[in-house]
Amino acid sequence: MPSDIQPEPLSVFSRLLRASGVQSRRPGRGRERQPEERGPARAGRVICVASGKGGTGKSFMATNLAAMRAKAGERVLLIDFDAGMANAHLMLGLNPKYDLGDVMARRVSVEDALVEGSSGLQLLSGGVGRRDLAQPTRRELDRLFDLLSLQEERFDLIVIDHGAGLGYGTLTQLAATRCLLLVTNPEVTALSDAYALYKQVLAVNDHLRVGLVVNRAPDETVALDAWGRFRGVSKRFLQRSPEYLGWVPADRAVYDSVQQRSPVCLAAPESASARSLRALASWQAITAAPTGGSFFTRARKALR
Numbered sequence: 278m279p280s281d282i283q284p285e286p287l288s289v290f291s292r293l294l295r296a297s298g299v300q301s302r303r304p305g306r307g308r309e310r311q312p313e314e315r316g317p318a319r320a321g322r323v324i325c326v327a328s329g330k331g332g333t334g335k336s337f338m339a340t341n342l343a344a345m346r347a348k349a350g351e352r353v354l355l356i357d358f359d360a361g362m363a364n365a366h367l368m369l370g371l372n373p374k375y376d377l378g379d380v381m382a383r384r385v386s387v388e389d390a391l392v393e394g395s396s397g398l399q400l401l402s403g404g405v406g407r408r409d410l411a412q413p414t415r416r417e418l419d420r421l422f423d424l425l426s427l428q429e430e431r432f433d434l435i436v437i438d439h440g441a442g443l444g445y446g447t448l449t450q451l452a453a454t455r456c457l458l459l460v461t462n463p464e465v466t467a468l469s470d471a472y473a474l475y476k477q478v479l480a481v482n483d484h485l486r487v488g489l490v491v492n493r494a495p496d497e498t499v500a501l502d503a504w505g506r507f508r509g510v511s512k513r514f515l516q517r518s519p520e521y522l523g524w525v526p527a528d529r530a531v532y533d534s535v536q537q538r539s540p541v542c543l544a545a546p547e548s549a550s551a552r553s554l555r556a557l558a559s560w561q562a563i564t565a566a567p568t569g570g571s572f573f574t575r576a577r578k579a580l581r
């Protein structure tokens with residue numbers, strides 16, 4: 278670290294920079310209110326879960342976070358945006374009939390593509406092995422974001438599980454978000470890719486809170502050492518750093534829970550990993566992430 282990554286074309290960045298200037302305010306939660314009591318365009322909070330490298334535990338984090346917040350009584354939508362390589366449905370023991378690709382092609386409505394999972398969370402699956410989803414065009418993304426924007430006020434919290442790295446779809450959403458959970462492992466390869474992603478996101482979005490979690494660490498010393506290195510490099514080269522949210526141990530209970538198709542926070546709530554996850558799920562930025570503006574409308578602007 279730092280390892281520089283391929284720069285995106287300048288035109289894309291300047292569009293994103295312009296779009297990320299759109300601000301929303303008004304913190305607050307709408308959980309207890311009925312839809313008719315809420316004012317118009319009160320959108321749910323959004324948290325994006327991303328990492329530079331693949332396999333760091335994004336889907337593990339996103340499914341558990343969504344399940345815990347749903348269990349606490351929030352209306353939660355989990356969107357598996359690892360389009361074409363989705364696996365959140367497997368971790369939740371669900372068998373969705375439709376996915377993002379069907380919605381994008383207007384074969385079904387968003388509502389018809391949702392499946393209900395653990396604790397009442399709703400999942401919009403990403404589809405498995407579909408080429409049309411792997412590299413959607415700008416027009417396709419625009420249509421998809423438009424349809425998703427209509428869903429925002431039905432939920433208190435939307436958790437978006439991204440694929441590894443910064444594809445165009447991910448970059449435009451990260452330009453729009455106010456809250457990003459950056460997942461890394463303690464190895465230098467994962468840290469380096471996480472740093473590269475962090476740097477690129479800051480270039481297109483100056484209005485977000487970023488929390489970093491070190492997942493699959495053998496012990497706390499290793500996790501803190503990884504965090505220390507990430508923080509040092511970020512401070513030195515970017516003059517800022519994410520918030521450290523903690524670490525999650527490499528835990529046999531996670532393997533068992535995936536085999537059981539149930540999030541570890543529900544399958545083994547007293548396991549070491551579930552205890553760490555509970556602390557992450559109460560990150561103040563998730564609750565405080567501003568509502569009022571539409572995340573997917575900002576993401577649509579970032580496409581232009």
Ligand SMILES: Nc1ncnc2c1ncn2[C@@H]1O[C@H](COP(=O)(O)OP(=O)(O)O)[C@@H](O)[C@H]1O
Nearest residue numbers: 331332333334335336337493526527528531535
């Ligand atoms: N803390 C952990 N302990 C043990 N296994 C883990 C842990 N976190 C993730 N895994 C496992 O690692 C694999 C990759 O995780 P996943 O969430 O699919 O990664 P990503 O979505 O970043 O590609 C999965 O099989 C998952 O169950």
Ligand SMILES: [Mg+2]
Nearest residue numbers: 335336359364
């Ligand atoms: Mg994943």
